[in-house]
Amino acid sequence: MAEIIVIGAGISGLSIARQLIQSGHAVTILEARDRVGGRIHAITGNFSKPVETGAEFIHGEQPVTLALLKEARIDKNLMKGKFYSIAKDELQRGDVLDDHWKELFSKLNKLEHDVTLTHFLQRYFAGEQYKDLRHRVIQFAEGFDIPDPDRVSSLALREEWKNSDDEHQYHPEGGYSKLIEFLRKGVINNGGPIVLNAPVREVRLKAKIVEILADSDKIHRADKVIVTVPLGVLQRGSIKFSPPLPQHQAAFSAMGFGGVIKFNFEFKEPVWESRNHRHLPDLAFAFSDAEVPTWWSQVPDRTPMLTGWFSGPRTFKPDFTSEGLYQTALSSLQYVLRCNPNAIESSLRHWHVTNWVQDEYAHGAYSYPTLRSNEARKLLAQPVNDRLYFAGEAMYDGASGGTVEAALVSAQEVVQKIGSSLQ
Ligand SMILES: Cc1cc2nc3c(=O)[nH]c(=O)nc-3n(C[C@H](O)[C@H](O)[C@H](O)COP(=O)(O)OP(=O)(O)OC[C@H]3O[C@@H](n4cnc5c(N)ncnc54)[C@H](O)[C@@H]3O)c2cc1C
Numbered sequence: 269m270a271e272i273i274v275i276g277a278g279i280s281g282l283s284i285a286r287q288l289i290q291s292g293h294a295v296t297i298l299e300a301r302d303r304v305g306g307r308i309h310a311i312t313g314n315f316s317k318p319v320e321t322g323a324e325f326i327h328g329e330q331p332v333t334l335a336l337l338k339e340a341r342i343d344k345n346l347m348k349g350k351f352y353s354i355a356k357d358e359l360q361r362g363d364v365l366d367d368h369w370k371e372l373f374s375k376l377n378k379l380e381h382d383v384t385l386t387h388f389l390q391r392y393f394a395g396e397q398y399k400d401l402r403h404r405v406i407q408f409a410e411g412f413d414i415p416d417p418d419r420v421s422s423l424a425l426r427e428e429w430k431n432s433d434d435e436h437q438y439h440p441e442g443g444y445s446k447l448i449e450f451l452r453k454g455v456i457n458n459g460g461p462i463v464l465n466a467p468v469r470e471v472r473l474k475a476k477i478v479e480i481l482a483d484s485d486k487i488h489r490a491d492k493v494i495v496t497v498p499l500g501v502l503q504r505g506s507i508k509f510s511p512p513l514p515q516h517q518a519a520f521s522a523m524g525f526g527g528v529i530k531f532n533f534e535f536k537e538p539v540w541e542s543r544n545h546r547h548l549p550d551l552a553f554a555f556s557d558a559e560v561p562t563w564w565s566q567v568p569d570r571t572p573m574l575t576g577w578f579s580g581p582r583t584f585k586p587d588f589t590s591e592g593l594y595q596t597a598l599s600s601l602q603y604v605l606r607c608n609p610n611a612i613e614s615s616l617r618h619w620h621v622t623n624w625v626q627d628e629y630a631h632g633a634y635s636y637p638t639l640r641s642n643e644a645r646k647l648l649a650q651p652v653n654d655r656l657y658f659a660g661e662a663m664y665d666g667a668s669g670g671t672v673e674a675a676l677v678s679a680q681e682v683v684q685k686i687g688s689s690l691q
Pocket residue numbers: 275276277278279280281298299300301304305306307308321322323324325326327466467468469496497498501506507528530624629630632633634659660661662670671672673674675
């Protein structure tokens with residue numbers, strides 16, 4: 269039986285701990301926050317039901333996530349409703365690809381050598397006639413994959429866009445937090461302590477053990493340690509490794525970590541159904557060219573809630589305040605619904621802004637693939653001295669990057685590696 273410490277009680281850390289405990293190991297989780305779940309976090313506050321400030325959807329058929337939901341006996345609800353698109357203050361009809369988009373996908377399909385999205389657009393779509401297309405492509409990429417266009421891999425975007433399944437977006441019944449609770453119980457009910465309020469500052473690799481220094485100044489000792497903190501935390505160097513791991517630090521920097529600011533708005537009635545302004549009946553998603561461009565409802569759940577999504581490099585501006593962001597979201601929604609400023613505020617019951625970029629234990633939302641991500645992940649997939657392992661959403665290599673599925677697959681992989689190392 270090995271003594272193992274997992275750093276981070278997000279879905280990957282909890283899943284790893286649960287599996288290792290089931291295999292008979294002694295596992296302790298050290299978590300910086302006063303709660304588990306990491307980037308899965310529902311709040312209630314003055315909302316009439318819990319709202320997800322982090323992960324919310326199951327994007328299509330995600331096998332590991334769906335299997336875990338089944339084990340936890342949590343149903344999933346297909347999001348049903350209409351997709352709207354608003355550009356230059358006009359509602360666009362249908363989702364037919366125009367000729368420029370078709371040309372874009374054709375060029376992308378023929379691309380052999382990887383380049384950044386900016387480079388790709390400059391090479392094939394430089395002309396004035398493509399100005400609008402360039403803007404829309406970047407907006408599209410930022411909306412889903414949240415990358416910096418100057419760094420993101422065009423080949424990886426191509427893979428992801430090919431595999432995306434917009435028609436099959438599900439909500440776990442009751443939210444992802446139910447899954448977190450299932451995993452948390454699977455850890456603590458089987459003797460795995462979860463130490464909260466324990467931000468880890470240093471990991472010391474010794475000849476025969478690992479020492480982990482958390483804020484409490486207590487030194488935790490283990491045979492192995494698995495670091496599952498977000499890539500943003502690793503990029504910042506918030507955890508010191510001794511001896512230093514310069515190649516690993518370079519690998520963290522080589523990968524991309526994007527930002528998201530999420531808005532949860534609850535209304536007295538579904539303002540988007542009103543005939544006094546732009547009428548968006550049965551709204552599932554509205555995509556627009558507003559500053560906060562993407563908004564979605566909770567259909568088939570009819571609670572009058574809208575969620576706003578603001579993402580990409582713009583979110584890294586250091587001086588955002590909640591009040592300023594709220595005003596930006598309000599004016600974006602006024603534009604989307606083409607209504608007067610009071611129409612939204614007078615029917616708003618409650619709102620909340622979550623800025624993941626300013627979150628000290630995330631420093632962003634999720635990873636995106638750069639030209640050097642594959643090479644970096646290969647290095648990070650190798651255990652250091654058979655004692656130090658990295659896992660979590662950013663360590664996953666596949667077409668479901670930046671998701672709960674990515675975190676769960678990475679958890680399975682590290683558990684297998686540890687199993688093999690102990691045989
Ligand atoms: C706004 C937003 C929306 C998203 N939407 C979706 C979605 O709809 N569908 C989907 O599939 N995915 C979505 N994701 C991505 C998904 O949330 C993540 O991929 C997944 O939750 C990551 O899990 P993880 O365990 O790898 O990391 P985390 O959940 O971040 O867990 C890591 C843990 O490490 C802790 N930690 C950090 N620093 C330290 C330290 N020094 N010491 C100890 N502990 C530390 C953190 O507090 C955290 O609890 C979204 C993410 C965000 C931010």
